[in-house]
Amino acid sequence: MKNNTVTMHERDMQKVSVNQRIGKIIALVLVYAFLIFMAIAVLFPFYWMLNSSLKSLDEYRQSVPTFWPKKVLFSNYATAFTKANLGRLFMNTLYVGLVSTILSLVITVLSAFAFARLEFKGKNVLFAALLATMMIPGELFTITNYITVSNFGWKNTYTVLIVPFLVSVFYIYLLRQNFLQIPNELYLAAKVDGTSDIKYLWKVMIPLSLPTLISITILKMMGAWNSYIWPRLVANDEAHQMITNGLRNAFTETTGDVNYPVQMAAVAIVSLPLFLVFVFLRKYIMKGVSRSGIKG
Amino acid sequence: MVESKQQWKAWLYLSPAIVLLLVFTVWPIINTVRMAFLEDYSGLEAIGGRVFTFGIGNFAKVIKYKSFLKCLKNTVLLCVPTVLVSSFLALLIAVCLNSIKPLQKLLQTIFFLPYVTNSIAIGMVFAAMFNIVGNLGTKGHDIIVTAGIINNIIEFFGGHAVNWINAGSTYAANMTVMIIYIVWNALPFKILILLGGLQSINKQYYDAARVDGTSRTRIFSRITVPLLSPMIAYVVITGFIGGFKEYTSIVGIFGESMGPVHDSGRLNTMVGFIYDSLSRNRQGRASAAALILFVIILIVTLINLQVSKKKVHY
Numbered sequence: 001m002k003n004n005t006v007t008m009h010e011r012d013m014q015k016v017s018v019n020q021r022i023g024k025i026i027a028l029v030l031v032y033a034f035l036i037f038m039a040i041a042v043l044f045p046f047y048w049m050l051n052s053s054l055k056s057l058d059e060y061r062q063s064v065p066t067f068w069p070k071k072v073l074f075s076n077y078a079t080a081f082t083k084a085n086l087g088r089l090f091m092n093t094l095y096v097g098l099v100s101t102i103l104s105l106v107i108t109v110l111s112a113f114a115f116a117r118l119e120f121k122g123k124n125v126l127f128a129a130l131l132a133t134m135m136i137p138g139e140l141f142t143i144t145n146y147i148t149v150s151n152f153g154w155k156n157t158y159t160v161l162i163v164p165f166l167v168s169v170f171y172i173y174l175l176r177q178n179f180l181q182i183p184n185e186l187y188l189a190a191k192v193d194g195t196s197d198i199k200y201l202w203k204v205m206i207p208l209s210l211p212t213l214i215s216i217t218i219l220k221m222m223g224a225w226n227s228y229i230w231p232r233l234v235a236n237d238e239a240h241q242m243i244t245n246g247l248r249n250a251f252t253e254t255t256g257d258v259n260y261p262v263q264m265a266a267v268a269i270v271s272l273p274l275f276l277v278f279v280f281l282r283k284y285i286m287k288g289v290s291r292s293g294i295k296g
Numbered sequence: 297m298v299e300s301k302q303q304w305k306a307w308l309y310l311s312p313a314i315v316l317l318l319v320f321t322v323w324p325i326i327n328t329v330r331m332a333f334l335e336d337y338s339g340l341e342a343i344g345g346r347v348f349t350f351g352i353g354n355f356a357k358v359i360k361y362k363s364f365l366k367c368l369k370n371t372v373l374l375c376v377p378t379v380l381v382s383s384f385l386a387l388l389i390a391v392c393l394n395s396i397k398p399l400q401k402l403l404q405t406i407f408f409l410p411y412v413t414n415s416i417a418i419g420m421v422f423a424a425m426f427n428i429v430g431n432l433g434t435k436g437h438d439i440i441v442t443a444g445i446i447n448n449i450i451e452f453f454g455g456h457a458v459n460w461i462n463a464g465s466t467y468a469a470n471m472t473v474m475i476i477y478i479v480w481n482a483l484p485f486k487i488l489i490l491l492g493g494l495q496s497i498n499k500q501y502y503d504a505a506r507v508d509g510t511s512r513t514r515i516f517s518r519i520t521v522p523l524l525s526p527m528i529a530y531v532v533i534t535g536f537i538g539g540f541k542e543y544t545s546i547v548g549i550f551g552e553s554m555g556p557v558h559d560s561g562r563l564n565t566m567v568g569f570i571y572d573s574l575s576r577n578r579q580g581r582a583s584a585a586a587l588i589l590f591v592i593i594l595i596v597t598l599i600n601l602q603v604s605k606k607k608v609h610y
Contacts, residue, residue, distance in 0.1 A: 027512070031392045032399075038389055039406045042480070046409070048445060049421045061429055063442045107316070110309040120306035133321050137541060137593060139570050140586040143331070143579055144324035147339055167316045197305070226414045228544050229571065244416045251420065252551055260424045267417045278412040282405070285412065286488060 049271075053077070053264035060261050073261070080266035084250035085238070093243040097224030100162040101217050108171045108216065113201055115172065116179035117187055127176075130169045142230065149234055156237045161230070165223075171216050174288075178209040215288030218281055225274065243270055328583045337580030354584035363561070364585065367569040373471060374565070375539030378478040383532050385479065386486030391520065393487070394494040404491065411484035419548015422477045426460035426549075461549065463557040470556060470563055478545055482538075486531045493527035494520070529604035536596050540589065543567040566592075 052060060053076055054069040081087065114120070115127055145164050154160040182205060190200045206213065224242070231242040241249070247270050251263045278285070307314075331337045332355070334348035342348070358364050389407060393400055410418070429442045442448065447457035459465040460473050501523070505515050521528070542565050546554055555562030564572070566589050573582035 028396070031395060035389065035392050035396070035399075035403055038385075039403055042406055042410060042483070045418060045421045045425065045480070048425055049418075052424060061442070065429075065442065065445055065448055107312045111313040114306040114309040118302045118306040118309070120303045123306070126310075130317070133317075133325075135594075136325065137537075137586070137590055139541065139567055140328050140583075140590055141321060141324040143570070143574055143582050143586060144327040145320055146574060147327075147579065148319065148323070163316070164320045167313045167320075169317075172313065222412070226416075228416055228547070233571070233574070244414055247414075247420075248416050248547065248551070258424075258427070260427075260429070263420060264424060267420050270414060270417045274412050274414065278409065282408065282412075286408065289411065289485065289488060 046271075049264050049268055052260055053080075053268050055261050057259055057261055076261045076265040077269065080262045080269060083262060084246055084266050086243070086246070086266065086269055088238070089241060089243040089246040092240060093224055096158060096161045096242065097221045099158070100166060100224060101220045103162070104166050104168065104171070104220055105213065105216065107166055108168070108175055109201065109206065109213075111167075111172045112175035112179050113197070113205065115176045117184070131173065134169050142233070146233055154234070156235050156240055158235075158240060160234045161224075161227075161240065161242065164230075168220075171220075174216070175209060175212055178212045179205055182208050211284065211287065214281070215284045218277060218284055219288050222274065222277070222285075328586060331579050332583035332587050334580055336578075337583070338577050339579045340577045348580075354580045355588070358581055358584045358588065363564070364569055367564045367566050370563055371540055371542060371565045374474055374478060374542050375536065378475050378482060379532060379535040379539050381475070382479045382482040382486055383528065383535060386483055386490055386531065387524075387528065389483070390487050390490035390494055391516070393491055404487075407487050408484045410481055411488070413481075415481060415544050416548040418481075419477060419545055422473065422480075423461060423549045426473050428459070428462050461556055465556050467562065470550075473549060474546060474563065477549060478539075478542065481545060482535065486535070489531050490524065490527055493524050497523045525604070525608040529600065529608050533597055533600045533604075536600065537593055540593050540596070541567050543571075 051066075051068065054072045054074070055066070055076075056069075056071065056073050059066060059070060115123065149155060149160045149164065154163075186204055187200060190204065195203075226244060227242055228244045228248070231240075231245050235241070236245060236249075247266060251258070251266065333350055333352065335351045335353040337348050337354070338346075393404055393407070396403075425445050427444050428447075429444050443451065443457035444460070446460065451457055458469055460469050497520070501519050502515065505519060510518075546563050546565065546568070550556065550563060553560035554564045554568055566585065570582050570585045570589070573579075573585060
């Protein structure tokens with residue numbers, strides 16, 4: 001009798017655990033269904049871009065869309081490349097990106113070093129003032145900067161695309177935090193040995209904060225690649241045009257009867273470098289982004 | 297001795313940054329405020345020798361301006377729903393991602409992908425997806441029109457095709473497309489932050505709840521959300537700040553006309569208004585609008601901080 005009740009009880013327990021397990025499985029299926037649905041929604045535009053870019057215009061216009069081109073047409077890419085003058089745009093953007101990244105890194109490293117390691121009057125006030133400027137929306141600066149660069153005679157030069165954005169308070173802040181983690185004793189020891197600041201920076205500080213510097217480099221390059229508003233205002237001539245502006249200008253029509261296969265091929269070409277950065281350097285972007293919230 | 301040496305060295309190292317900041321950050325703040333308070337200020341006329349009187353006329357004019365009110369309305373209508381929807385979806389996705397093991401890394405990578413894109417370029421892809429495809433018969437060729445892939449999908453599920461962005465499309469349809477695109481664009485950053493927050497929550501809370509037999513929904517509302525609240529607040533605040541500066545995503549889909557063919561400028565935003573005034577050489581008006589934008593962002597941020605002070609558990 002007693003034995004029986006125990007097994008009854010056990011059976012109840014088993015029933016409960018079976019119910020729980022079924023509930024868990026249903027929940028898991030729902031979770032996966034939701035995530036996979038959202039993942040498809042996220043990926044679909046990329047798929048549609050590639051799919052469309054490989055179709056002929058006639059196939060693209062068919063009343064029933066094909067989900068894979070019947071005849072894969074790579075010639076759209078060649079057409080897009082010449083139509084939007086992408087070669088020139090690539091070179092312009094690469095030049096601006098590289099020069100501004102290098103100069104920006106030098107300025108950022110020197111400033112972060114001063115804030116992290118050196119003692120000087122007004123250091124904290126200055127640093128707080130710098131941080132305060134981060135709250136102001138960039139549009140407020142653009143109005144006056146437009147006048148300033150016009151007065152300098154910088155319109156339609158590379159300078160105008162590089163110089164106004166060399167200093168980023170956020171990058172200085174990021175790198176200063178990193179530098180502060182390196183023990184001060186190392187610096188003092190280096191001083192005793194008669195090592196110069198620059199040598200110490202180069203041999204100790206920079207190698208130790210390399211991940212932050214890589215994050216800054218990637219975000220800065222992506223910034224050049226995605227910049228649109230400022231270049232349109234100040235350097236929209238053919239010789240200095242940046243890639244996003246060139247892309248937008250080459251395909252002004254978005255609705256109606258548009259040759260989308262060629263347009264999508266151009267978009268795919270412009271997206272490719274970003275995609276490669278994503279594949280190989282994702283870790284650094286995620287690290288930089290999660291501390292910034294700044295897009296590009 | 298060492299102290300004074302450090303003094304001049306520090307200023308030497310800081311000099312490039314300080315010079316650039318003075319020219320491109322500090323001076324603009326002063327000058328933009330100055331231009332905003334000079335009646336009808338225009339850079340061209342200032343060069344011509346015109347003297348402007350001090351006053352708040354720019355602000356009064358901007359606020360009375362019909363096109364400014366339209367831009368403000370568009371900005372708010374794009375900002376509020378996209379921030380709410382994308383924050384909610386991102387939270388849901390992050391919680392789901394955090395609860396699974398197989399495929400977690402792969403899905404996480406996929407969800408981050410839209411972050412690393414060019415918002416003009418992908419805007420063009422969205423325009424292609426929502427566009428009606430084919431020759432509309434304007435050039436005398438055969439008329440082959442399909443409703444576009446999004447409409448094909450809607451029709452597949454039994455719905456009716458919608459004119460999303462073409463000539464004759466409605467404001468509601470245009471806004472829907474914009475909201476979908478902006479949410480798609482905003483998700484990766486939010487998921488990244490929220491998932492990072494979730495992964496740093498101490499597992500002991502969940503173990504304790506499990507021992508007590510707490511239900512899933514209760515665990516979510518009583519443990520996950522409170523402990524994640526600083527991250528949620530961060531994501532919402534940065535979302536609002538970015539949302540009030542919406543501009544390029546609209547250029548991506550509609551081009552610089554900022555609206556469908558029959559009604560250009562329909563979707564213009566605050567930032568768009570500032571640049572329009574600037575290109576018409578109305579720097580006074582542009583500055584006033586920029587200051588209004590700054591104040592709005594400041595107020596929204598302060599309200600957010602106030603709300604989160606009560607709700608956020610640090």
